[in-house]
Amino acid sequence: MKKKWIWIISGVVIVLLIINFAAAIFFYHLAVERNVKDFLNGNADLEVEAETLDVLLDGDWRDWSDEQPFEIWHQTSFDGLDLQGYYLEAEQPTNKVVLFAHGYLGRGKDMALYGQHYYEDLGYNIFTADMRGHGESEGDYIGFGWHDRLDLINWIAQVIERVGDDAEIVLHGVSMGGSTVLMASGEELPANVKAIVADASYTDVNDLFAYHLDRMFHLPSFPFIPSTSLVTQIRAGYGLKEASALDQVAKAEVPILYIHGKEDVFVPTEMTEKLYDNTGSEKELLLVDDASHGESFVKEEERYKETLDRFLERFVQEN
Template sequence: MKRRFLYITGIIGSIYTAILTLLGYHAANRLMFMKLKDHDLIVRREIIAKRFDEHWYETVRKEDFWVNSPNEYRLRAVFLQPLETTRTMIICHGVTENKINSIKYARLFERLGFNSVIYDHRRHGDSGGKTTSFGFYEKVDLHAIVSAVRNRIGSRALLGIHGESMGAATTILYAGEFEEDADFYIADCPFSDFSKQILHILRTSTPFRTSMTLRVANLFLKIRDGYTTSLISPREAIQNIKKPMLFIHSMEDRFILPEMTKELYDLKEGKKMLRLFDKGAHAMSFNENPEEYEQEVLRFLHHFGFTDA
């Protein structure tokens, strides 16, 4: 009887382990190869919403250029120069999007007196790279983009970085790890800790509510892509950032909770501002509140002496 019990227990344990391994492998795959939005779909969406003016984009003075990533692929970037100025913004889009989604912010900053550099993250748009790493490798890419932009505008030119969602987390990770070569940052709906964010998604969108799936997924991530989710932690990086930062989030966001931005704001020392909008789902603060969003950015720039407006 005892042997039979041990035999059955062993079978159940083996099945459980096999299922957990499959779930972990699948979760790691979903992270590394998250389905990207179709380029034409993004273009149509932005045109219909009147956030992308094709005529403006075709006629504006611009420079298409490539940046070599230290991760051994090339990044596609576009330097939009509608103004005679060296004041420049680098704009980092969110996961599954591409640089077309950044044009709405480029137009905002144009109105505020800045040219902009938009670019595709690794594995997105026209850029190279085989996997998405939610900031782990993207922060190194951003460092390369910043260096390339500095070479174009000069060491004394005013340079800011705006990031949305994964782009905001990437901005924080970059600024916290590398010597800061930008003058200010705007972080729109970043996550504060990637492990915590993945657990939130698992518990709200799947039947797998334990951390065990994430632990197994991390094993596959480490083997296949060289990192674990615990290494993607803006909450740790934010404590090293000295330059001014504007934090933005929407209270209706259920994908990345606004509490994460509040946490980052509290952890950031020195010069900072926070704006929480009542309206807007994830990464929709600007779309739902365009005028208020622009005024908040202007107030931030004016408060810290980056504009005379």
């Protein structure tokens, strides 16, 4: 009888392990693997007001971007991927450059929404890239900022080579891009990087996945998040806890401006507040009323620009 129960329990454990592993592969395919993300269609957490949607989809900034003579740049990443970027030289010679990092499922030129202000009002050179697994860049997985931070550092080197050793660089990212620039902040950045702007950022990928696993599927973190992390480590080369903006900002030396919408439930506002509290460098925080995920610029454009401009004036000098 005892042996029978051992076999039954062993069988149940094996079945549960198989289910857990299958779920981990499913969640990796759902979120990390490069493919069409139908699960985001109709996601209430990503809903924005109709006026905001009009700006994001059909705003004048898109026409402005299409009219600009962007140069196409390339880099070969540390793991052999061909990545594509876009450089726009300022109308007047300047050593000021903004490097953008876009959000999940986006493209580099989506950041023209912010780039037009840097270019027309602040006179910056602009660089933006399709992150690995996005747009015209290679990659069969999404890095969620972790491997992308190293790609960003390589782009910084190319920008300095183009603009000169006196280049004054700002890193500006939104959503996944915001976490990317924060993950880069903990690395040994060149002194040319003077300021970082992180809009709607998450603390780390482990926390983000756990949050959405509960919110979207009503499932506990354990055992699904650790097993998904293992699959991600095997297939993409990084673990979910490893990909931590929270750990990186504690080592940051570059000043950071944090921005987040108070009504963001896709990446909860509390994550930016936690990042802010954990930041080792000079920092500033702007929370925008009535703004959901990535909506702050559109909802409070003038306040966003004024806060950004004041922050940049403190740390970026034109030579």
